[in-house]
Amino acid sequence: MDMQKSFLSPAMFDLVSDVDFIEMMPNTSVMAPMETQSTDCNGLYQDLTSIHEFDISTARSNDFCTSPVSASSGKPKRTRVISSIQRQAANIRERKRMFSLNEAFDRLRRKVPSFAYEKRLSRIETLRLAIVYISFMTDILKNS
DNA sequence: TAGGCCATCTGGTCCT
DNA sequence: AGGACCAGATGGCCTA
Numbered sequence: 001m002d003m004q005k006s007f008l009s010p011a012m013f014d015l016v017s018d019v020d021f022i023e024m025m026p027n028t029s030v031m032a033p034m035e036t037q038s039t040d041c042n043g044l045y046q047d048l049t050s051i052h053e054f055d056i057s058t059a060r061s062n063d064f065c066t067s068p069v070s071a072s073s074g075k076p077k078r079t080r081v082i083s084s085i086q087r088q089a090a091n092i093r094e095r096k097r098m099f100s101l102n103e104a105f106d107r108l109r110r111k112v113p114s115f116a117y118e119k120r121l122s123r124i125e126t127l128r129l130a131i132v133y134i135s136f137m138t139d140i141l142k143n144s
Numbered sequence: 145t146a147g148g149c150c151a152t153c154t155g156g157t158c159c160t
Numbered sequence: 161a162g163g164a165c166c167a168g169a170t171g172g173c174c175t176a
Contacts, residue, residue, distance in 0.1 A: 082155090086162095091153060093163070098151075119175095122149060 082090070105123050112129045114121060121129065 087154080090155095090163085094154085094165090095152070097164075102150095124149090 105126055108130055109121055109126050112121075112126065112133050114129065
């Protein structure tokens with residue numbers, strides 16, 4: 001597809017990533033956005049079923065205290081004293097949040113065109129490529 | 145072995 | 161009050 005080839009020119013990739021795509025190009029082929037290709041972040045994520053089953057009610061506590069130190073906003077700083085169980089629950093929520101963030105990155109990865117080289121796009125590469133891709137498509141729409 | 149990338153933990157702040 | 165969000169720290173894995 002000519003349009004895609006021009007989008008994936010070496011000059012474009014210079015804007016997208018620190019990776020030297022020019023050297024890679026002879027060994028790679030151009031791919032359409034990987035809509036149907038599914039990755040699970042290299043299987044790095046742990047099973048989250050235990051997270052869903054976690055009884056959050058056991059982590060409820062009302063342990064707060066106020067610090068004499070004022071926040072930058074001038075408000076009295078409220079320091080939350082957190083139990084280990086609450087901390088554990090917060091960690092689990094954070095893992096779930098990061099999991100959904102990475103799911104979104106995976107969806108974006110499948111939407112942007114890329115070379116079928118062995119290494120998947122990193123998060124920063126995905127964002128940069130998406131920006132360039134959107135700009136490219138916008139230009140096409142403008143000029144048509 | 146250094147550097148890049150990522151997962152996880154943690155505490156602070158924002159928001160409902 | 162408590163969950164969501166964010167950024168810094170840390171450690172593991174991988175690659176050049």
